Amino acid sequence: MKSARVAWSGEAAGGDLSCEVAPRAGRIDAASGARPFDATGFRDFYQATARPLWAYLSRAASPDLADDLVQEAYYRLLRSDFVPASDAHAKNYLYRIATNLMRDHFRRAGRRTAAGEVDADPAPEGSSDREPVAEDTPGREARMRRDVRRFLSRLSPKDRRLLWLAHVEGASHREIAEVLEVQESSVRVLVFRARRRLAAMLEDHDVGPEVLA
Amino acid sequence: MNDRPDDLRDAISVCEREVEVIEAVENGMWTPELSRHTADCPTCADTARVAKLFVLEGAVALEEAGAAMESPRLPDADEIWRRARVDERRAAVERALWPIRLVERLAGGVAVGVAALIAWWGVPYLESLLAPLAAPVTEGLGRMATALAPSVSETGGSGLPPELVAGTMVVLGLGLLAVWLYRTWVEG
Numbered sequence: 001m002k003s004a005r006v007a008w009s010g011e012a013a014g015g016d017l018s019c020e021v022a023p024r025a026g027r028i029d030a031a032s033g034a035r036p037f038d039a040t041g042f043r044d045f046y047q048a049t050a051r052p053l054w055a056y057l058s059r060a061a062s063p064d065l066a067d068d069l070v071q072e073a074y075y076r077l078l079r080s081d082f083v084p085a086s087d088a089h090a091k092n093y094l095y096r097i098a099t100n101l102m103r104d105h106f107r108r109a110g111r112r113t114a115a116g117e118v119d120a121d122p123a124p125e126g127s128s129d130r131e132p133v134a135e136d137t138p139g140r141e142a143r144m145r146r147d148v149r150r151f152l153s154r155l156s157p158k159d160r161r162l163l164w165l166a167h168v169e170g171a172s173h174r175e176i177a178e179v180l181e182v183q184e185s186s187v188r189v190l191v192f193r194a195r196r197r198l199a200a201m202l203e204d205h206d207v208g209p210e211v212l213a
Numbered sequence: 214m215n216d217r218p219d220d221l222r223d224a225i226s227v228c229e230r231e232v233e234v235i236e237a238v239e240n241g242m243w244t245p246e247l248s249r250h251t252a253d254c255p256t257c258a259d260t261a262r263v264a265k266l267f268v269l270e271g272a273v274a275l276e277e278a279g280a281a282m283e284s285p286r287l288p289d290a291d292e293i294w295r296r297a298r299v300d301e302r303r304a305a306v307e308r309a310l311w312p313i314r315l316v317e318r319l320a321g322g323v324a325v326g327v328a329a330l331i332a333w334w335g336v337p338y339l340e341s342l343l344a345p346l347a348a349p350v351t352e353g354l355g356r357m358a359t360a361l362a363p364s365v366s367e368t369g370g371s372g373l374p375p376e377l378v379a380g381t382m383v384v385l386g387l388g389l390l391a392v393w394l395y396r397t398w399v400e401g
Contacts, residue, residue, distance in 0.1 A: 039294050046290035054281050055274035063277065067286045071293060078297035148270045167235075167267035168274075192227065199259035202266060 037078065037090075046074060049091050052169065053098060059152060060161050061102050069105070073098040095179045099161060106157070151201050159194035166191050228256040238264040313399055321392040328388035332381035340376075354379040 037045060050070060057066035076097050077090070084090035152160060161180060165171040176191070177184035228234075230250060234257045237243045243251075251257045281287055288296075358379040 039291070042294050043290040046293070050287075050290075051275055051278040051282055054278040054287075055271065058277060058281075059270065059274055063281070067281065071288060074290075074293045075297050078294065079301065148266055148273075151266065152270065163263065163267065164271075167264055168271035188227070195259050195263045198266070199262045202262040203258075 042078065045087055045090060048087070049094060050074075053094065056095070056161075056164055056169065057098055057102065059164055060099075060157060061105070065102070065105065069098055069101050072101055076101075092175055092178050095165075096181065099179055100181075102157075147205060151198065151205075154201060155194070155198060158190075159197060162187075162191050162194045163198065228254050228260075230254070230257060231260045234260050235264045237261075239268055317392075317396060317399060320395055324388040324391050325385065328384040329381070332377070332384045336377050336380050 053073065054066050054070050057069050061069065073094055077094050080093075080097075082090075082093055084093060155163070158180070162176065165176045165179060171179070173187040173191075174184050176182075176187045180187075182190065230247070233247060234251055237247055237251075238261055251261050354376050358376065
């Protein structure tokens with residue numbers, strides 16, 4: 001899983017987001033007002049961040065919505081006045097844009113339909129009928145994978161985002177606070193409670209590493 | 214901490230070995246001691262269960278993301294870059310042309326207003342100037358006005374004189390022509 005974790009600024013810049021990393025030569029020039037990326041820099045950034053961003057959005061929202069939101073998030077990043085101190089800083093801002101786009105989408109979806117007909121915080125699409133593993137794949141792990149999406153769907157969208165950023169992205173509390181626009185001091189409690197809620201579901205279904213068998 | 218109610222203490226209790234547990238879940242390297250601790254510590258047991266779920270689901274999601282990136286559903290970076298640059302240029306042009314468009318609209322409004330004023334105040338003056346030549350002209354204008362607005366002539370003078378109406382229309386037409394010429398000049 002470590003190889004799937006994408007480096008955040010906490011790992012890339014010594015763990016301190018407040019330490020401004022000097023911009024790479026030719027990429028950022030605040031004095032001249034140059035945009036944060038050139039074409040090559042943006043391509044590199046996209047290559048490094050698009051997959052994990054899509055993965056985050058597909059689980060926090062849905063795969064179909066992830067397709068749209070990924071494009072829109074990068075577009076808005078390019079059109080914004082934000083000048084990042086580093087690629088990790090830009091990634092943080094990108095995730096924040098994507099999270100806000102997701103929230104706006106669900107808010108609009110909730111307003112467009114009649115009251116009570118739409119869950120403004122829907123579960124990931126396909127969560128009830130997806131079969132991530134072929135039925136002939138043996139073992140406890142295969143059974144766990146089949147149930148994983150169902151468990152995630154029972155979480156609130158906020159809990160899904162929190163836990164995904166904490167566990168899959170390896171984001172620090174400060175980074176989570178910036179992406180989700182919550183107080184940094186409350187992230188620890190929020191993550192703890194979200195984890196507790198999910199763990200309670202998993203415990204009921206005997207899901208966990210072999211050490212807990 | 215000891216004087217906090219139990220539920221709040223539980224809500225924020227963490228174990229210093231959580232990070233070890235997460236790493237063990239990810240790389241599968243469990244020591245017997247850590248295994249025993251995880252089984253006994255409620256916080257670490259929760260952490261282990263949740264970490265395990267996300268190890269599995271994270272890998273699946275990244276695999277799907279790879280397939281999505283390869284598919285035509287998602288544009289590549291260059292396409293997004295180009296779209297952003299085109300829209301940025303378009304927005305910059307709009308910002309640059311905004312004062313010109315404003316002046317253009319004001320000029321059009323002024324032209325129409327001036328034409329109306331001229332029509333309202335200037336016609337008697339023009340009539341006196343053109344009186345020697347007026348007969349054939351006014352007769353022609355009168356016929357034109359009558360053809361365009363027969364109800365005016367039929368009311369026997371209860372409305373504006375037909376010459377005035379026709380003259381106003383001519384002046385307004387000249388004003389609109391001036392506006393059109395100005396727009397053409399600006400865009401050219």
